[in-house]
Amino acid sequence: MPGRRVGVWLIGAKGGVATTMMTGLAALQRRAIPPVGLFTATPACAGLDLVDFPDLVVGGHDIRSGPLDREAWRMWTQSRAIPPELLEAAADFFAQVEPRLRPGMLVGAGEKIRSLADEAAAVVVETPRQGVARVRADLEAFAVAERLDHVVVVNLASTEPPAERPIPRHYAELEPLLDDANACPLPASSLYFLAAVAAGASYVNFTPSAGSGPACLQELARERGIAHAGCDGKTGETLLKSVLAPMFAARNLEVMSWVGHNIFGNMDGKVLDDPRNKAAKVRSKDHLLAAILGYPPQTLVSIEYIESMGDWKTAWDHVHFRGFLGTPMTLQFTWQGCDSILAAPLVLDLVRLVERARRGGEAGALEWLAPFFKSPLGVVEQDFAIQMAMLHDWIASRAAAPSGKKSDFFP
Numbered sequence: 001m002p003g004r005r006v007g008v009w010l011i012g013a014k015g016g017v018a019t020t021m022m023t024g025l026a027a028l029q030r031r032a033i034p035p036v037g038l039f040t041a042t043p044a045c046a047g048l049d050l051v052d053f054p055d056l057v058v059g060g061h062d063i064r065s066g067p068l069d070r071e072a073w074r075m076w077t078q079s080r081a082i083p084p085e086l087l088e089a090a091a092d093f094f095a096q097v098e099p100r101l102r103p104g105m106l107v108g109a110g111e112k113i114r115s116l117a118d119e120a121a122a123v124v125v126e127t128p129r130q131g132v133a134r135v136r137a138d139l140e141a142f143a144v145a146e147r148l149d150h151v152v153v154v155n156l157a158s159t160e161p162p163a164e165r166p167i168p169r170h171y172a173e174l175e176p177l178l179d180d181a182n183a184c185p186l187p188a189s190s191l192y193f194l195a196a197v198a199a200g201a202s203y204v205n206f207t208p209s210a211g212s213g214p215a216c217l218q219e220l221a222r223e224r225g226i227a228h229a230g231c232d233g234k235t236g237e238t239l240l241k242s243v244l245a246p247m248f249a250a251r252n253l254e255v256m257s258w259v260g261h262n263i264f265g266n267m268d269g270k271v272l273d274d275p276r277n278k279a280a281k282v283r284s285k286d287h288l289l290a291a292i293l294g295y296p297p298q299t300l301v302s303i304e305y306i307e308s309m310g311d312w313k314t315a316w317d318h319v320h321f322r323g324f325l326g327t328p329m330t331l332q333f334t335w336q337g338c339d340s341i342l343a344a345p346l347v348l349d350l351v352r353l354v355e356r357a358r359r360g361g362e363a364g365a366l367e368w369l370a371p372f373f374k375s376p377l378g379v380v381e382q383d384f385a386i387q388m389a390m391l392h393d394w395i396a397s398r399a400a401a402p403s404g405k406k407s408d409f410f411p
Contacts, residue, residue: 006051006355007148009139009201011192012157013060013101016266016311017206019072020082020340021347026093027086028053028348037345040352044392047399050352059100059142061135061192063113063122068101069094079266079310081338100146102138105131107181109188110161112277116267128191129178135195143199150358151201152351153192155230158268160187160209161276162283171216171223186210193217197226202358204350205230206343208283213377218365227358229350229366232374235342237262237315237335238288242384244319244331245292254322257298258289261316265309266339272303288374288382311340346372360398368394 010018027033035041040050064071069091075082104122106114108131117124123134143151165185168174177184178194186194189209196203197220205211205228212221212228221228234242237260248255271277282301290296319331350372357366370376371387381387 004051005055005057005146005148006351007142007146007151007201008056008058008351009142009151009153010058010060011104011153011155011189012062013058013097014062014064014066014068014071015156015158016075016079016268016340017156017343017347018060019068020075021344022058022068022093022097023072023075023082023086023090024344025053025056025058025348026090029056029093030089032089033086035345037342038349039346040349044395048353048356048395051355053348056348056351057146057148058097059102059138059146060097061102061104061138063104063106063109063117065118065121067094068098075311075340079312079338081311081341100142102135104157105135105188105191107131107188108160108184108186108191110277112271113158113160113188116158116271127179127181128184128186131188131191132178132194132198135192136198139195139199139201150355151196151199152204152354153196153201154204154347154351155189155192155207155209155211156347157189157207157209158271159207159277160189162279163187163210167210167214167216169215171220174216186214190214190217193228194220196228197221197224200224200226202226202354203228203230204347204354206233206347206350208232208375212365213375218377222364225363227354227362227364227366228377229354229369230373230375230377233343233346234372234374235339235346236313236337237317238374239384240317240333240335242288242292242382242387245289246383246385248319248321249293255289255293255297255319256322256328257300257318257320259300259318260302262301262303262313263306263309264311264313264339265305265307266311268339269303269305269309270307272305291380291382311338313337313339356398 076084106122163185167185187210189211193203193212211230286301315335317333322328365377367378368390370379
C-alpha cells in the first residue's frame with residue numbers, strides 16, 4: 001500500500017527493544033536483511049494489504065537523556081547481539097528519529113522507574129491530566145509534521161508496579177481524579193493510553209503494566225473507536241509453556257509442579273530487581289498453566305537480575321509430572337535467548353496488524369492478537385495453537401476485505 005504513512009510512537013524509545021526494532025526497521029526499509037522472526041512476512045499475511053516497512057515513521061518518549069544511537073550500540077558493546085555493520089548502517093535512521101523524541105512521563109511511573117530518569121529528559125512534576133494533554137499534543141504534532149495517516153503507540157517502557165489503589169470500573173468515575181496525582185490510581189502506562197485515545201491513535205501494550213487493561217479504559221476505547229492490544233509480549237519461556245502445557249493436557253498427564261528460574265541483565269531486569277515491579281511480571285508469567293491444564297499445579301517463577309548477562313536471558317524450567325500407574329517423571333529445558341532480538345519483530349508485527357484492523361473499522365481490544373501476549377486482553381484461552389487459529393481466522397476474514405477509511409489527519 002504505497003503512499004500511506006503510519007507513525008510508530010514508542011514509549012521507552014531508548015530501551016533495548018525499541019532500539020533493536022529501529023535497527024531492524026532501518027535494515028528492512030533498505031531491504032538489507034530477510035524478515036526472519038516476522039509473522040507478517042509469512043505467506044499467511046500476503047493478502048492483508050499491510051503497511052510496508054518504508055512507510056513506517058518512528059518517534060517516541062523516553063525518560064533518559066543521551067543520543068539514541070549510543071543506546072542502540074549497547075546491544076553490541078554490552079550484549080554482542082546486533083552486528084556492528086547493521087548499527088553503522090542505521091546511523092542516518094537514528095539521526096532522523098532523534099528530533100522526534102520527547103520527554104517522558106513520570107507521574108504514576110513508580111519509585112524505581114523515577115530513580116532511573118534524567119531531569120533533562122522527563123517531566124518531573126505534572127498532574128495526570130497535564131501529562132495526558134502534553135503527550136496528546138506530542139502525538140498530534142508528530143502526525144502533522146510527518147504527514148501521517150495514523151499513529152500506533154507502543155508501550156515498551158519498563159514494567160511498573162501493580163496499582164496501589166482500586167481503579168474505578170467506569171471512566172466517568174475516574175475522570176475527575178486526573179487532576180490530583182495523589183488521588184489518581186492510574187499508572188503512567190494507562191495515562192499514555194488516555195493520551196493515545198485523545199489523539200485518535202491505536203495502542204499496543206507490550207509490557208505487563210496496566211496500560212489499556214483496566215475495565216474503565218477498555219470501556220473508553222470502545223466508545224471512542226480506538227483499537228488496542230496487550231498485554232506483555234510473549235517471546236521466550238512463557239511461549240514455550242503455552243506450547244508444551246497443552247501436550248501434557250492432551251495426553252492426560254498430571255503436572256504436579258512447574259518451576260521456572262529466569263536470569264538476565266538488561267534495563268528491564270534492573271527494574272524487575274525491585275520486588276514491587278517484579279510482582280506484575282511474575283503474575284503475568286505464572287497464570288497460564290492453570291488455564292491450559294484445567295487445574296493449578298504448584299508453580300514457582302523467579303526472576304533475578306544478573307548484570308553480566310546483558311540482554312541475554314537464560315530460563316531453566318523443571319516440570320514434575322505423573323504418568324500411568326502414578327509414576328513420577330521429569331522434563332527439564334533451558335531457554336537461552338536475546339530478549340530484544342526476540343521482541344523487536346513482534347513489535348513490528350503488532351503495529352502492522354493493529355493498523356490494518358483499525359483501517360478495517362475494528363475498535364476495542366483485538367482479541368485475535370492473543371498469541372503475541374502472555375496476558376491477552378479479553379481472552380481466557382492460553383493454548384498457543386488455539387490462539388494461532390484465532391489469528392488465522394481473522395486473517396481469512398480480512399484478506400479479501402476492503403482496507404476501509406482513509407487518513408485520520410489529512411484528506
